[in-house]
C-alpha cells in the first residue's frame with residue numbers, strides 16, 4: 001500500500017513509508033490478531049460498491065458516509081453479496097463475540113464479518129484506518145485509495161470503554177458533543193458519559209423543575225452565558241450516539257456539586273435560602289438537604305424524566321467529593337437515591353465514593369483516585385461491586401501533559417502520553433481481582449477548557465492511548481510499538497481538522 005502512495009509522495013515521506021510495512025500494522029487500538037499480506041491491497045475505485053447483509057445496512061451506510069467526501073466516489077450500498085466491500089452478519093470467527101469482527105482484505109475484495117451491527121461498526125473503524133490518512137479529509141482528495149491487505153480477527157478486552165465530557169463547567173453545544181462522539185468512536189469507545197450538572201451549571205431541561213435549566217444553566221465557569229439542552233436536544237444526542245454504537249451515560253451529580261440546583265430552588269436548601277449562582281472552580285462546598293423529604297421528591301422527578309429519555313442501561317448519580325455532607329448523611333443519601341434509580345430500571349453508576357454507602361449488587365463504582373490501593377474500594381469488590389477505572393493520575397484528560405501545557409490542571413499530576421498508556425486497568429488497584437473491572441473511562445473535566453478545540457487538545461493523543469487499554473488484549477501492551485502506531489494517527493487528525501498535542505514522546509508520521 002505504502003509503495004503505491006510513495007509514488008506521489010515526497011522522498012521524506014517515502015522514507016517514512018518504508019519504515020512501516022503496512023497500514024495494517026498501525027491500527028489503534030491494536031487488534032487481537034493481525035496478519036498483513038503483501039500484494040493483497042484492495043483498490044477502492046469509482047466503481048466500488050458496498051454490499052450489506054440484511055441488518056448490516058446501517059454500518060454500511062456509515063462506511064459509505066465516511067469514505068465519500070475525500071474519495072468523491074458514490075459507493076452505492078446494495079444487498080449482499082458482491083465483489084466490492086461486503087458487510088456480512090454470518091461466517092465470522094467465533095471468537096469475535098458480540099462486539100468483535102473479522103476483516104479480510106485481498107486484491108479482489110474486502111469482506112467484513114461480525115455477529116452484530118455493533119461488531120461491523122467497530123470493523124468499519126479499523127477498515128478506515130487501512131486507507132491513506134487523507135481519506136479523513138472533508139474535501140475531495142486525489143487517490144489512489146489502497147486498502148491495506150491482510151486478515152484481522154478482533155474483539156474487545158472490556159465491555160465498557162468510556163469517554164466523559166463535563167458540559168457543566170463549560171457548556172458545549174449539541175454539534176460539539178456530536179463531533180466528539182465521532183472522534184471517540186474511531187477508537188472503539190462505546191460509552192459517552194455526560195457530566196450534566198455541577199455547581200456551575202445544570203445543563204438539561206427537567207420539565208417538572210424548569211428553573212434548573214433556565215436559571216441554573218444560565219452561566220458557567222468564568223461567568224459566560226452557559227446554556228442547556230432541551231429534552232429534544234438530549235434525545236438527538238442519544239440518537240446520534242446510538243447510530244455510532246455509543247451509549248450515553250447521563251450524570252446528575254449529587255449530593256455535592258449541586259449549587260446550580262440549590263440556586264434555582266430555595267426550597268431545596270436546608271435553610272430555605274437560595275445561594276447565588278457560582279462561576280468559580282472550587283469543589284466540595286454544596287450539598288442537597290439530606291433530611292428534607294422534598295429532596296427525594298426532587299430526585300424522583302429528575303430520575304423519572306432522565307430515565308425516560310435514556311435508553312441506555314446506566315444512570316450516573318455522581319456522589320463524589322461530598323465534603324459538606326457528614327459520612328452518616330452521605331450513606332443515608334446514597335442508599336436512598338440508588339434505590340430510586342434502580343426502581344426506574346437503571347443500573348446505578350457512581351464515583352467510587354459510593355462504596356462508603358452500601359452499594360446495590362448492581363451498582364458500578366468509577367474509581368478516580370490517584371493511589372494504587374484503596375481498602376474500601378477493594379472491600380466493596382469482594383462483596384460484588386464492579387469498577388470502571390478512571391484513575392485521575394492516568395486517565396484524567398484535563399491534567400496537563402507537562403508543566404508548560406497551557407490548559408488543564410495538575411492536582412493529580414502531569415500526564416504525558418506514555419504515562420496515560422503505561423498502566424494496566426486490570427491490576428492497577430491492589431487487592432482488586434481483574435474480574436472486578438468492567439472497563440475504563442477517560443474523563444475530560446472542563447474548568448479550564450472553554451472551547452471544543454481546547455477539549456480536543458487535551459483528548460488527543462491521550463484518549464486513543466486509553467481506548468487501546470480498554471480494547472486491546474493485555475498481552476499486546478507495548479509502548480514502543482504503540483507510539484509508532486499512534487504517530488500514524490497525526491496525519492489523520494490533521495486531515496480531519498482535529499486539534500491535538502504533538503507530544504515529543506511520539507514519532508509523528
Ligand code: TNX
Pocket residue numbers: 283320321351368392396398409445446447
Ligand atoms: C475532581 S474526580 C472532580 C471534579 C473536577 C476534577 C478536576 C471527581 C469525581 N471530581 O469535580 O472537575 O477533579 O480535575
